[in-house]
Amino acid sequence: MSVTSVDKDLDNLTLTLIADFDAPAERVWQLWADPRQLERWWGPPTYPATMQQHELTPGGSVTYFMTGPEGDRHHGWWRIEAVEPPSSLEFTDGFADADGRPSTELPTNVVRVQLTAHDGGTRMQLRSTFSTREQMEQVLRMGMAEGLRESVGQMDALLAA
Amino acid sequence: MVVDELPAKAVDDLFHALADATRRDILLRCGREEPSVSRLAEAYPMSFAAVQKHVAVLERAGLVTKQRSGREQLVRSDPRALQRAREALDALELTWRGRVERMSGLLADDMETQTRGHER
Numbered sequence: 001m002s003v004t005s006v007d008k009d010l011d012n013l014t015l016t017l018i019a020d021f022d023a024p025a026e027r028v029w030q031l032w033a034d035p036r037q038l039e040r041w042w043g044p045p046t047y048p049a050t051m052q053q054h055e056l057t058p059g060g061s062v063t064y065f066m067t068g069p070e071g072d073r074h075h076g077w078w079r080i081e082a083v084e085p086p087s088s089l090e091f092t093d094g095f096a097d098a099d100g101r102p103s104t105e106l107p108t109n110v111v112r113v114q115l116t117a118h119d120g121g122t123r124m125q126l127r128s129t130f131s132t133r134e135q136m137e138q139v140l141r142m143g144m145a146e147g148l149r150e151s152v153g154q155m156d157a158l159l160a161a
Numbered sequence: 162m163v164v165d166e167l168p169a170k171a172v173d174d175l176f177h178a179l180a181d182a183t184r185r186d187i188l189l190r191c192g193r194e195e196p197s198v199s200r201l202a203e204a205y206p207m208s209f210a211a212v213q214k215h216v217a218v219l220e221r222a223g224l225v226t227k228q229r230s231g232r233e234q235l236v237r238s239d240p241r242a243l244q245r246a247r248e249a250l251d252a253l254e255l256t257w258r259g260r261v262e263r264m265s266g267l268l269a270d271d272m273e274t275q276t277r278g279h280e281r
Contacts, residue, residue, distance in 0.1 A: 002265040003258055008250040011226050015253045019261045023268045031264050041263035109253075124261075128253055136249045 004123075013130040018123060025115045025122045029086030032056070032113070039064070047074070052100070056083050062091070063100060075100045081110075089113045093128075107135030178222035183207075184215050191225050191238035198227075198234045223247070 007016040021028050031037050035051035043049035047066040054062050062078040075096035082090040094108040112127045130136040178184055187201060198216060202209040216236055219225045228235045 003261050006254055006258075008247070008254065010223070010246040010250065011228070013246060013250070015250050015257065017254070017257050017261070019264075021265060021268055023271065027268065027271070028264070031267060037267065040267055041260055044259055126257060128257065130249065133246075137245065 013133065013136055015126075015128045017126045017128075019126070020118060020121055020123050022121045025117060026086045028115055028122045028124060032089060033085065035062075042066075056080055056085070056089070058082060063096070063102075065100065073098070077102045078111075087115050107131070107138045109135075174218075174222040175224070178218050178224055181215070181218075184219055187212075187215055187236075188219060188224055188238055191236050195228075195235045195237045197230075198236060201236065 002019045002021055004018045004020050005016075006018075008014075009016070031041065033056055035054040038054070039049045039051045042051075042064070043066040047068055049064050049066045052063045052065070056062070058080055060080045060083075062080070063075070064077070065073045065075045067073055075098070076094065077096050077100075078091040078093050080089070080091050082088065090110070090112045092108050093111050094102055095106040096102045108131060110129045110131065114125045116123050116125075179188075183205060186205075190196060190201070190204070196204075198213055199209065201216065202212040205212055216225065216227070219236075220227060225236050225238045228237060
């Protein structure tokens with residue numbers, strides 16, 4: 001397993017995850033920076049992602065959709081807040097409507113990624129924060145059915161690993 | 162596995178937190194109002210630090226949360242809110258664990274391709 005630690009801050013609604021990879025930072029960075037590689041891991045196998053726009057520059061955006069088992073499409077977007085290849089990336093991750101237009105009414109999550117050399121490999125520190133408690137509640141309401149399916153699929157994969 | 166260890170630890174924290182009369186009293190008080198740590202300290206014949214420690218134990222067990230309000234730390238017992246936060250962060254954890262697994266898988270593929278390349 002490459003996840004080294006997970007910390008959940010219930011007051012600040014923040015997840016901090018540390019993962020260690022057996023590859024140089026430049027290689028791990030490629031997983032984020034190359035849209036073809038990003039779409040191989042962003043969505044779960046049952047909801048694979050297709051990246052459309054992918055500009056990792058400050059203020060740039062990434063747009064994508066995930067395709068469900070019934071061909072149903074779920075659109076999402078990132079707004080890049082800060083980027084420093086190959087060591088850090090900060091973006092706001094949000095939902096979009098059926099036409100792929102970013103929805104400002106739906107909740108967003110701020111994600112910070114840091115890659116550092118560690119033990120001959122790369123340590124990835126990831127912090128994901130819900131901006132407000134209301135947003136978190138909304139995610140729970142809308143994400144339940146879909147999130148549950150997704151999570152069960154991932155559980156299977158984790159247990160098999 | 163980690164998944165098995167977490168609930169047992171959580172249960173231990175919970176029972177430890179509830180095993181003390183002062184902590185049970187603090188918990189009841191926080192259910193009725195949102196006292197600051199200093200107001201709680203006034204209510205018990207013990208030092209501020211001791212009360213702070215009790216609050217920390219309750220916090221670790223997920224029974225209360227502390228919220229900063231100006232210069233004060235308000236203590237709130239809101240099991241439902243905590244439960245919701247935990248659910249949301251658990252879901253987020255699963256999502257990211259799945260992603261990290263897939264990232265690892267892709268990096269492992271590199272190695273395999275390299276090894277096969279050397280063999281040829």
